Amino acid sequence: MSTVLQLKSITKTYGDMRALSGIDLALPGDAYISLLGPSGSGKTTLLRVIAGFEQPDGGAILFDGKRIDTVAPHKRGIGFVFQNFALFPHLSVAQNIAYGLENRDVDPVTDRRVVDARVRDIISLVGLSGLEGRAVTQISGGQRQRVALARTLVTEPRMVLLDEPLGALDANLRARMRAELRAIRERCGVTFLHVTGSEAEALAMGDTVLVLESGRIAQSADSDTVYNRPASPAVARFLNCYNLFQGRIEAGAFVGGAGRFALGASAPTRAATPAYAIRYDRVSVRPRDAAIGEDEIRIEANFVASEYSGAAVNSFFALDDGRVFEVESHLSHAAPETYAEQGRYALVWKREDALVYA
Amino acid sequence: MNASGIKTGLGAYTALFLVFLYGPLVVLAILSFQTGPEGGPQFPIIEWSTYWYKHLFGLTPPSRIAPLPIEQALVRSLGLAVMTMIVSTVLGVTAAQAFRRKFRGSGVVFYLIVLGMMVPGVLVGLGMALVANTLGIDRHWWSTAFVLHVVYTFPFAFLVMLAIFNRFDPSMEEASWSLGVTPARTFRKVTFPLIFPGVLSAMLFAFTLSYDEFSRTLFASGRDLTLPLAIYGTFSVEVHPNVFAFGVLTTLFSFALLGTYAALMMLSVRRAKRVAIQEEA
Numbered sequence: 001m002s003t004v005l006q007l008k009s010i011t012k013t014y015g016d017m018r019a020l021s022g023i024d025l026a027l028p029g030d031a032y033i034s035l036l037g038p039s040g041s042g043k044t045t046l047l048r049v050i051a052g053f054e055q056p057d058g059g060a061i062l063f064d065g066k067r068i069d070t071v072a073p074h075k076r077g078i079g080f081v082f083q084n085f086a087l088f089p090h091l092s093v094a095q096n097i098a099y100g101l102e103n104r105d106v107d108p109v110t111d112r113r114v115v116d117a118r119v120r121d122i123i124s125l126v127g128l129s130g131l132e133g134r135a136v137t138q139i140s141g142g143q144r145q146r147v148a149l150a151r152t153l154v155t156e157p158r159m160v161l162l163d164e165p166l167g168a169l170d171a172n173l174r175a176r177m178r179a180e181l182r183a184i185r186e187r188c189g190v191t192f193l194h195v196t197g198s199e200a201e202a203l204a205m206g207d208t209v210l211v212l213e214s215g216r217i218a219q220s221a222d223s224d225t226v227y228n229r230p231a232s233p234a235v236a237r238f239l240n241c242y243n244l245f246q247g248r249i250e251a252g253a254f255v256g257g258a259g260r261f262a263l264g265a266s267a268p269t270r271a272a273t274p275a276y277a278i279r280y281d282r283v284s285v286r287p288r289d290a291a292i293g294e295d296e297i298r299i300e301a302n303f304v305a306s307e308y309s310g311a312a313v314n315s316f317f318a319l320d321d322g323r324v325f326e327v328e329s330h331l332s333h334a335a336p337e338t339y340a341e342q343g344r345y346a347l348v349w350k351r352e353d354a355l356v357y358a
Numbered sequence: 359m360n361a362s363g364i365k366t367g368l369g370a371y372t373a374l375f376l377v378f379l380y381g382p383l384v385v386l387a388i389l390s391f392q393t394g395p396e397g398g399p400q401f402p403i404i405e406w407s408t409y410w411y412k413h414l415f416g417l418t419p420p421s422r423i424a425p426l427p428i429e430q431a432l433v434r435s436l437g438l439a440v441m442t443m444i445v446s447t448v449l450g451v452t453a454a455q456a457f458r459r460k461f462r463g464s465g466v467v468f469y470l471i472v473l474g475m476m477v478p479g480v481l482v483g484l485g486m487a488l489v490a491n492t493l494g495i496d497r498h499w500w501s502t503a504f505v506l507h508v509v510y511t512f513p514f515a516f517l518v519m520l521a522i523f524n525r526f527d528p529s530m531e532e533a534s535w536s537l538g539v540t541p542a543r544t545f546r547k548v549t550f551p552l553i554f555p556g557v558l559s560a561m562l563f564a565f566t567l568s569y570d571e572f573s574r575t576l577f578a579s580g581r582d583l584t585l586p587l588a589i590y591g592t593f594s595v596e597v598h599p600n601v602f603a604f605g606v607l608t609t610l611f612s613f614a615l616l617g618t619y620a621a622l623m624m625l626s627v628r629r630a631k632r633v634a635i636q637e638e639a
Binding site for chain 1: 538
């Protein structure tokens with residue numbers, strides 16, 4: 001697959017704040033890439049730098065092999081879908097979509113019939129048929145999202161940047177639009193770079209998931225790798241499904257505030273600071289007196305509360321040093337157990353299931 | 359004081375306010391229907407008539423009272439107001455557009471612009487007259503006075519547009535650029551249509567402020583008088599009810615202007631309201 005967009009050590013600072021500190025990136029053509037980052041990680045800044053709304057302080061941006069970091073936004077040929085959609089309120093749905101075709105600087109379409117045909121095609125592609133004449137203020141959030149997408153896609157950009165495009169929709173619609181976005185992208189064959197703060201959305205949508213952490217790309221891999229083998233403790237923390245311990249490696253064991261955990265056979269992952277991570281759903285809760293296997297690790301904690309989410313129950317335990325430890329039990333495996341309030345339990349997991357960073 | 363007492367008090371205050379606001383106008387309007395040419399500008403009304411309105415348009419038989427010398431002045435004032443309106447609004451929109459981004463010295467420039475509406479008019483007018491004399495420039499309503507009118511009304515247009523741009527969502531312009539549309543065309547096709555209600559307000563401000571500007575014009579306009587100056591000039595001889603009749607007519611003209619403005623605004627507000635209702639549904 002050919003590279004469409006390449007970023008070389010892009011930096012951007014606002015006053016004393018480093019928003020981007022050396023981003024290196026190569027994005028393939030015809031792919032869905034999700035960019036995951038906590039708020040303040042610089043993900044919107046990165047998108048705005050690629051689109052040309054902000055100037056980087058250093059580095060180079062190559063699009064289709066040509067340098068574009070000094071090119072004006074309207075000459076870049078990169079589409080942008082805003083979180084608030086930014087539709088033109090004085091134009092109808094069809095006029096919004098036709099706007100780019102008719103008014104662009106390069107190769108504007110002046111033939112009314114050609115414009116109408118292209119608009120009609122894209123309207124049926126995104127599923128807006130019948131709403132052409134509506135004011136954009138007279139349609140629902142999901143429909144506005146489609147207009148924003150259609151308005152960009154009709155100009156046939158090689159790449160579309162989406163800034164939290166589902167953030168303004170309610171949960172139900174968000175789930176439906178995920179599948180729609182993927183399907184629409186496949187039909188158009190363009191590259192989507194989708195920025196989101198939701199780990200579920202990033203993992204569900206991206207062929208490739210980029211994780212941005214304090215102005216740097218912390219990991220770039222497929223969803224499965226990111227979820228199961230986060231590249232750093234920071235990525236693991238941000239995925240919101242790992243219990244993390246700080247500590248150090250000592251004689252084949254990880255020593256932290258919660259005790260001494262014997263290490264498994266696999267080598268620790270390289271990281272800036274040592275950490276020990278165990279996924280919420282790899283831990284089982286047992287009575288204090290239950291025996292453990294040889295390859296298992298056991299700590300004790302007090303039960304605090306649990307949260308029922310339908311398919312799973314998340315239970316929260318307080319460790320002796322006051323930190324919270326979370327356990328996720330999938331209800332397809334067992335009926336929900338009830339734990340005694342403030343009761344003391346053993347939390348047990350297999351050595352090999354833990355991720356160790358050193 | 360109990361609640362109904364406060365209500366009565368505030369009601370009385372409002373009524374008094376309205377009396378002071380409209381009282382002079384009502385007296386003027388009543389006296390403009392005094393009989394002529396022997397009736398004077400005072401009560402009682404000897405006989406109701408429209409004599410002074412006819413007198414204004416020269417439809418009465420010649421009498422010892424000269425027609426109001428305002429025809430030329432009215433044309434000049436309207437011309438000046440239109441010129442001022444166009445220039446101030448264009449300047450106001452472009453200056454406010456510039457202020458959307460912070461630039462070096464923007465604070466100083468802001469106060470320099472706003473100074474134009476703060477400084478006492480008489481002083482600026484006098485100053486302009488002195489400068490014109492020193493430099494040997496002839497004073498005219500279309501030159502020196504026009505410059506002062508722009509200096510005076512431009513800050514109003516600027517502040518109105520600043521408030522409008524404050525509420526303007528810049529991502530709409532960015533969206534337009536990302537579709538390949540140049541910034542200039544984006545301004546014409548997206549920004550301007552959306553700020554148009556504000557532009558209308560700025561125009562109204564500039565026009566009405568210029569139309570009845572007195573103190574600045576007094577010293578700066580030279581030989582040819584504008585309407586406020588011409589009316590003031592007639593007072594120094596003898597006041598006849600024809601001035602009142604004229605006052606009623608210009609007030610009606612102002613109301614017509616406001617009515618047009620209100621109608622145009624209502625159209626855009628109604629569109630916005632439809633938006634709000636849809637949003638809730």
